Amino acid sequence: MDSTQTRRTALQGAAQEAQRIADPVVGAGEPMFDLIELMFFAYRDFVGDADHLLENFGLGRAHHRVLHFVNRRPGLTIAELLEILKITKQSLNRVLKDLLDQDYVESRPGVNDRRQRQLFPTAQGKTLALDVARLQSRRFARVFAHLRDGARADAIDFLLAMVDAGERDKVAALVGARPVLAAPGPRR
Amino acid sequence: MDSTQTRRTALQGAAQEAQRIADPVVGAGEPMFDLIELMFFAYRDFVGDADHLLENFGLGRAHHRVLHFVNRRPGLTIAELLEILKITKQSLNRVLKDLLDQDYVESRPGVNDRRQRQLFPTAQGKTLALDVARLQSRRFARVFAHLRDGARADAIDFLLAMVDAGERDKVAALVGARPVLAAPGPRR
DNA sequence: GAAATATGTCAACGATGCTGCCATAAGGGC
DNA sequence: GCCCTTATGGCAGCATCGTTGACATATTTC
Structure with missing residues (x-):
């Protein structure tokens, strides 16, 4: 059930910190060129x-x-x-x-x-x-x-998380997706 | 687990039949309105x-x-x-x-x-x-x-799979992602 | 030398955003 | 009823970024 994963907010800091330390590059870690570009190509073909x-x-x-x-x-x-x-x-x-x-x-x-x-x-x-x-x-x-079995639910979570925080609840309500986002799911 | 997940075999079931009766024009299952809209909102805020x-x-x-x-x-x-x-x-x-x-x-x-x-x-x-x-x-x-630990790799797989088949290898090479897609090995 | 290729450029047009400004109709407070 | 606000419509003009078509130039290739 999607509500099985409705709790936790602490991991955020750790993951980000790890990411930042892992990369020598200035600012906030190595740019994620792959994702940046894939968003472009995926959206282009989708529309x-x-x-x-x-x-x-x-x-x-x-x-x-x-x-x-x-x-x-x-x-x-x-x-x-x-x-x-x-x-x-x-x-x-x-x-x-x-x-x-x-x-x-x-x-x-x-x-x-x-x-x-x-x-x-x-x-x-x-x-x-x-x-x-x-x-x-x-x-x-x-x-x-x-893709593997949970891929659709994961894609929904990913895309919803990509939305601006201030808009996320409205978007979630609009698309009918449960706002899993605020409290993510199956942790490690 | 997630009941929101589309099961391919079940997709042809009651839900779709209800949809077909309610609306005369049905092609291949219930439209994935959530994903369609999330692509729009996610890309909008991303760019x-x-x-x-x-x-x-x-x-x-x-x-x-x-x-x-x-x-x-x-x-x-x-x-x-x-x-x-x-x-x-x-x-x-x-x-x-x-x-x-x-x-x-x-x-x-x-x-x-x-x-x-x-x-x-x-x-x-x-x-x-x-x-x-x-x-x-x-x-x-x-x-x-x-999101959970594998989310980044999953997002990459998802986005790459969204690219037109004829472009996918070129895109994969460009972004440096391994073309997991062409050979749907990691099934399950 | 001729043909093909890689690029540059001019001109016009189309789709989709924007701002500014003004008009109209209906709701709400007094 | 009067007046202000709200929801919408419409006009004029502009910016960005995409298109097609036609033509020029330099360079490579045959």
């Missing part, structure tokens, strides 16, 4: 899946992000979307307008607050969003088919 | 480190990538850089020109083939590239300090 599929529809990466989150959280407001994407409303509006015009997304006045706009995917919006998600999921499926 | 540091120097993300790889592989040619970055020479030239003008990178005629240009970081180029790499490495260090 490539979505890019390639969506270009058939004349939609770009920005459209995809909006469609994805609207599909994932139907009823999302503009403000919530801006908070998730961390872009300006002008940037959002440009792509959102396309999605509305082309009937991938529809907007209705907020239920509680009619100043707000709640966003919903249309039938074709859902289909497209799911098509992309499945394509991306196939990449993950191929990946984990080659 | 944010570099972006924020480099904006003090008037350099953008594209400049950073070039500087990074030139620093990592001194003597790189234009063609090799294009192959790594997968952009056009016009895009490269724009940022490379800035780096040359501002003395972060220098170029010399190729040793064997004088048509080529070999690129080298200057002293200040090395310093800047290393500063960024260390900043990014600190994020990784914080991450792994919270």
